[in-house]
Amino acid sequence: MKARIVKLAASAGVLVAMAGKVLAVTSGEFSILSINVAGLPDFLNNNEVPGDKATNSKLIGTKFAQYDYAIIHVQEDFNYHAHIYSTDTHPYRTATSGGVPFGSGLNTLSHFDWIDFERVKWDTCSNASGADCLTPKGYTFMRAKISDGVYVDVYNLHADAGTETADKAARAANLAQVADAIDARSAGNAVLVFGDTNSRYTRSGDGIRVFAEQNGLTDAWIEVVRGGRVPTEETVCANPSTTNECETVDKVLYRASPLLDLRAAGWAYDSRRFLQPDGNILSDHNPVAVNFTWATGSALQQSGFWGGPHGTWFSDVPVLSAKASPKVKAVAFRGAKRLDNVGLTLADGTALAHGGGGGDEARLTLATDTGEYWARAELCQGQKDGRTRNFYIRATTSTGRTLEAGTATSDCATFAAPAGWGIVGYLGQAGDEVDRLAFVYAPQ
Ligand SMILES: *[C@@H]1O[C@H](CO)[C@@H](O)[C@H](O)[C@H]1NC(C)=O
Ligand SMILES: *[C@@H]1O[C@H](CO)[C@@H](O)[C@H](O)[C@H]1NC(C)=O
Numbered sequence: 001m002k003a004r005i006v007k008l009a010a011s012a013g014v015l016v017a018m019a020g021k022v023l024a025v026t027s028g029e030f031s032i033l034s035i036n037v038a039g040l041p042d043f044l045n046n047n048e049v050p051g052d053k054a055t056n057s058k059l060i061g062t063k064f065a066q067y068d069y070a071i072i073h074v075q076e077d078f079n080y081h082a083h084i085y086s087t088d089t090h091p092y093r094t095a096t097s098g099g100v101p102f103g104s105g106l107n108t109l110s111h112f113d114w115i116d117f118e119r120v121k122w123d124t125c126s127n128a129s130g131a132d133c134l135t136p137k138g139y140t141f142m143r144a145k146i147s148d149g150v151y152v153d154v155y156n157l158h159a160d161a162g163t164e165t166a167d168k169a170a171r172a173a174n175l176a177q178v179a180d181a182i183d184a185r186s187a188g189n190a191v192l193v194f195g196d197t198n199s200r201y202t203r204s205g206d207g208i209r210v211f212a213e214q215n216g217l218t219d220a221w222i223e224v225v226r227g228g229r230v231p232t233e234e235t236v237c238a239n240p241s242t243t244n245e246c247e248t249v250d251k252v253l254y255r256a257s258p259l260l261d262l263r264a265a266g267w268a269y270d271s272r273r274f275l276q277p278d279g280n281i282l283s284d285h286n287p288v289a290v291n292f293t294w295a296t297g298s299a300l301q302q303s304g305f306w307g308g309p310h311g312t313w314f315s316d317v318p319v320l321s322a323k324a325s326p327k328v329k330a331v332a333f334r335g336a337k338r339l340d341n342v343g344l345t346l347a348d349g350t351a352l353a354h355g356g357g358g359g360d361e362a363r364l365t366l367a368t369d370t371g372e373y374w375a376r377a378e379l380c381q382g383q384k385d386g387r388t389r390n391f392y393i394r395a396t397t398s399t400g401r402t403l404e405a406g407t408a409t410s411d412c413a414t415f416a417a418p419a420g421w422g423i424v425g426y427l428g429q430a431g432d433e434v435d436r437l438a439f440v441y442a443p444q
Contacts, residue, residue: 106137108154154191190294314426332344382409
């Protein structure tokens with residue numbers, strides 16, 4: 001009886017969630033900035049930037065706040081990090097991983113909150129030129145939440161510098177490492193990669209084409225400024241640059257997904273915004289700014305996530321996006337103490353399942369001939385061995401029939417498909433159990 005009262009209380013939350021859904025923002029625009037902030041200790045490298053690095057770093061933070069970019073990636077944010085953060089005002093910022101030789105120099109300042117933040121060190125570095133092995137350079141990953149149920153996977157990076165053979169090999173290995181990470185984490189998702197790639201299209205062996213070839217990413221500069229033409233002759237930018245035509249190693253690459261239409265609308269060196277009062281530069285790199293427009297998918301959308309950041313990423317989006325109008329024939333869960341597995345069978349017979357083989361199976365066949373579809377789901381999360389995961393799921397169909405598995409907790413959320421849409425698949429993270437879960441919606 002007690003459990004039922006808890007569930008009724010949770011159902012009251014449903015209306016709020018559904019009311020919120022009606023008001024959900026489904027399109028918008030945002031700006032991003034990539035800037036190498038030249039924050040190595042002055043005695044190691046003055047970056048040929050005039051003035052005092054602490055003062056310059058405070059001014060960089062002031063400019064971040066003034067121009068209000070939605071997501072900023074910094075590289076070489078080492079020993080003057082606190083000065084940048086002291087004047088910047090972005091609400092979501094990564095904690096520094098330290099100065100030289102402890103940190104990677106990578107940080108994110110954002111208007112968007114995120115789920116997951118990971119710092120990954122390069123597998124390969126080269127001392128051939130520069131001191132790339134001195135400090136643990138690498139890449140970072142986060143899934144930024146642009147709006148309710150709207151996410152983009154965001155990667156910052158600082159690849160190996162130098163132009164000797166060993167440098168180029170290390171750099172190509174670095175970029176390939178990010179490309180593999182995108183395949184592993186971001187299948188079916190929109191992706192933004194921006195940072196200091198230390199690469200040029202005109203230098204063979206840098207490996208920058210890996211993102212187009214392996215991940216289907218577009219370089220926003222090639223698209224917006226160069227009309228799709230990949231440069232064949234090397235150009236070098238002045239600093240501050242007076243033109244957008246010259247190629248820099250700081251690059252912005254991206255892709256849309258069936259869940260999120262994403263387009264680069266503007267690309268610029270925002271160099272003139274980042275100058276000292278006397279006109280001198282603040283960094284030895286030109287800052288790169290890109291404006292994006294976005295809209296939720298017209299054929300597929302997703303819910304928010306529930307559960308914790310454990311297990312292997314999975315997504316039904318690649319399978320679902322290949323189908324004209326996916327409909328669910330049967331829903332199947334496994335659960336006991338916790339939620340072990342979530343699955344479903346599509347009308348065309350495709351079976352999708354995620355998680356392990358434990359628990360008891362619960363199954364519901366939908367009356368597809370009378371138009372019944374899966375309208376909303378409730379998830380409850382809890383802690384097991386100090387890690388958050390999903391303990392309970394309840395599906396409710398368009399005709400009010402339900403299917404449940406696992407054990408309800410007091411920490412629950414309800415995800416309702418937009419009006420006229422239904423749940424047709426899953427994405428999240430799973431292992432033996434369903435650690436983190438979100439739902440894929442399609443029109444019914
Ligand atoms: C690079 O140089 C550092 C410092 O001399 C050394 O500790 C490191 O092992 C070197 N790494 C490689 C890959 O050569
Ligand atoms: C982005 O949009 C803002 C506002 O319209 C504009 O001021 C800025 O120049 C644009 N930047 C780029 C890189 O297109």
